[in-house]
Amino acid sequence: MERKNPRVDAALLIKDAAKLLPSLARRLFLRNTASLGALVLLTGCDIVDGPTSERALRKVSEFNDWIQARLFNPNRLADTYPESAITRPFRFNAYYDESEAPDVDEDAYRLALDGLIGNKQPWTLDQLYALPQETQITRLICVEGWSAIGKWTGAPLRDFLRRVGADLTAKYVHFVCAEGYSASIDMPTALHPQTQMTFKFDGEVLPTKFGFPMRIRMPVKLGFKNPKHVVGLAVLNNYTGGYWEDRGYNWFSGL
Numbered sequence: 573m574e575r576k577n578p579r580v581d582a583a584l585l586i587k588d589a590a591k592l593l594p595s596l597a598r599r600l601f602l603r604n605t606a607s608l609g610a611l612v613l614l615t616g617c618d619i620v621d622g623p624t625s626e627r628a629l630r631k632v633s634e635f636n637d638w639i640q641a642r643l644f645n646p647n648r649l650a651d652t653y654p655e656s657a658i659t660r661p662f663r664f665n666a667y668y669d670e671s672e673a674p675d676v677d678e679d680a681y682r683l684a685l686d687g688l689i690g691n692k693q694p695w696t697l698d699q700l701y702a703l704p705q706e707t708q709i710t711r712l713i714c715v716e717g718w719s720a721i722g723k724w725t726g727a728p729l730r731d732f733l734r735r736v737g738a739d740l741t742a743k744y745v746h747f748v749c750a751e752g753y754s755a756s757i758d759m760p761t762a763l764h765p766q767t768q769m770t771f772k773f774d775g776e777v778l779p780t781k782f783g784f785p786m787r788i789r790m791p792v793k794l795g796f797k798n799p800k801h802v803v804g805l806a807v808l809n810n811y812t813g814g815y816w817e818d819r820g821y822n823w824f825s826g827l
C-alpha cells in the first residue's frame with residue numbers, strides 16, 4: 573500500500589482494479605441473464621450435481637474470457653505514475669518462497685523461440701539488452717488482493733515479435749519460465765504498447781526475486797500473467813493455459 577496520499581491513491585487503486593478484474597463481463601452476465609435456466613442454456617450442463625456444476629462454472633469462466641477478449645481495446649493504456657508513487661520496498665510474489673527463486677546463469681542463458689516465428693535462433697542476454705528500451709511506472713495488481721507501483725525498463729514485446737518474424741495474426745503467445753512456471757496471453761495483449769520484455773527493475777538489473785534475467789511486464793494484465801525468469805517464448809494458435817490458469821484463474825484476467 574502506498575503511504576504518500578492514501579485518499580487519492582485508494583481512488584486510483586479502485587479505478588485500476590476495476591479495469592483489470594473481470595467484473596464488467598460478470599456484471600453484464602449477472603444483470604442480463606443470471607438464472608439457473610440461463611446458466612443451463614449457456615453451458616449446456618445440468619448444474620445440480622457436483623462435477624457437472626464445476627463444468628458449468630468452467631464454461632461461464634470461458635464465456636467470461638471470450639467476452640473480455642472481445643472488449644479489449646488494444647490502444648487503451650494502463651495508468652502511469654510519477655516516481656514519487658513507486659512502492660518501496662516492492663512486494664515479491666510467486667508460488668514458492670523468495671529464497672527459492674531460480675538462479676539463472678546469465679552466460680548460459682538463451683531465450684528459446686518456438687511456434688509460428690520466422691527466425692527461431694535463440695537470443696543471448698547481450699542480444700536482448702541491445703534492443704531499444706523504454707521505462708514505465710505502472711501498477712502491478714495481484715489477484716491475491718494487493719497491488720504495488722513499480723518502475724520497469726525493457727524492450728516492447730511487439731518490437732521483438734516483429735523483429736523475429738512472428739506471425740502477428742496468431743492467437744497466443746506462451747511463456748515458459750526457468751523454474752517451471754508458465755503463462756499464455758492473447759496476441760492483442762502481446763502487441764499492446766505497454767507489454768514489455770523487462771530487464772531492469774527500479775533502474776537496476778532485475779534482481780533474482782523479480783525475475784532475472786528477463787520477465788514480461790504487462791500492466792493490462794493481473795500479476796500472475798506477468799511471468800518472471802522467462803526462458804522460452806512460443807507463438808501459437810492452440811490454447812496452452814498456464815500455471816494459475818490451469819488451477820482455475822480466469823485466463824484473460826486483463827483490462
Ligand SMILES: Nc1nc2c(c(=O)[nH]1)N[C@H]1C(S)=C(S)[C@@H](COP(=O)(O)O)O[C@H]1N2
Binds near residue numbers: 662713715797799
Ligand atoms: N516465474 C514466475 N513468474 C511469476 C510468478 C511465479 O510464481 N513464477 N508469480 C506471478 C504472480 S502471482 C505475481 S503477483 C507476480 C509478482 O511479481 P513480483 O515478484 O515482481 O511482485 O509474478 C508473477 N510471475
Ligand SMILES: [Mo]
Binds near residue numbers: 665713715716795796
Ligand atoms: Mo499474483
